[in-house]
Amino acid sequence: MSAARAVAGPEGSATAPEDDVRWSRSVRLPGFGLDAQGRLRAARVLVVGAGGLGAPVVQYLAASGVGTLGMVDDDVVDRSNLQRQVLFSPNDVGRPKAHVAAERVRAAAPEVEVVVHPVRLTAETASLLDGYDLVVDGSDSFDTCYLVADEAAARGLPVVWGSVSRFDGQVSVFWDAAPDGRSVDYRDLHPAPPASGWDESCADVGVLGPLCGTVGGVMASEAVKLLTGVGEPLLGRVVTLDALGGSWRESRLRRAPHRAAERERAAASRQWADPEESRVEPSASAGPVVTTASPAAPVAASEARAVGPDVSADDLAELLTAREEGVAEFTLLDVREPDEHDFAHLPGDVTAPGLGVRTRQRPELDPAVPVIVYCARGPRARAAADLLAGEGFDVAVLDGGMLGWQLRADAAARR
Incomplete structure (x- = not known):
């Protein structure tokens, strides 16, 4: 990518003399x-998500002089957001994030045109991407990331993507219509959603507040580079930040041949790209923040089971009492990470960190004893339960996970 291929096109009108000092x-x-x-003044950027990543992105893009900023978010400010979403104050709790973010941007950079989209991005609302030069994806769900990837690809728009979880962050640039045969998008990094819809947010596993600012700042820098054509964007590269270890690493990302063929056909049908531009080298490892487990080993049909009905927190309380009295036997399996277990856990459980999501390794379990799996909220436990059921275990999931159990305890304490 060179300065000649700035995605915002022509540079637009010159900066007014009275504003020169601002951009000096x-x-x-x-x-x-x-x-x-x-070029920045002429650019139109859509930011998806006004939360931990979107907040620093819109602040820096507005301060940098981007002419039009669109913001998509249907959420309202929650008190728990204030730890990392630096656009908001306690007085904003309960107010729509997109509207509050727009107010802050207009106050800091009155010359920026702010377009508020207080809706959830879905296939029905995806037309709002029309008319923008660039999309910045600061969303926190796999579903939205896939939607952004597909809708941006259909329009030939580049996407600056970022992700944070716990102490780790990632940033990359995706562009399905990139020049010089460098096409790559989110589906090249994550070809399919993780097992059993694993999609837990920072509400479940936590996130270091300042990390959001670090990753959001890098995302804003990538957006500025793409819009102006200055520097080399993170196209085909994924940068991973380990805030706890204070390290950065870079992984290469290339399009797999079968995806190149798929995109060639789609590009030809839309007539917005030369099919030959999509031919790239086979994919390389990219070390995502959230990885999926390898496919389970084949088992005989007679051995495999279906996952049983969910176990409620009330049912589990009765089962724990029965187990203490010696009239019930089951294994309670915690698949959360060790620090989550250390913070709070259920009595008499067995730990299997990451089972079904990032590893197949587990402690020895008696196949004759039923298993109840839990995590923070449920998705990780369902992934582990699928794996265990495929191995023939009688397995169920704790409905609501540790959070549901704690809510039950809180309700009981108030009675």
């Missing part, structure tokens, strides 16, 4: 200048 630190940068600043 940018225009002095080698290779930047007034032309790049003009």
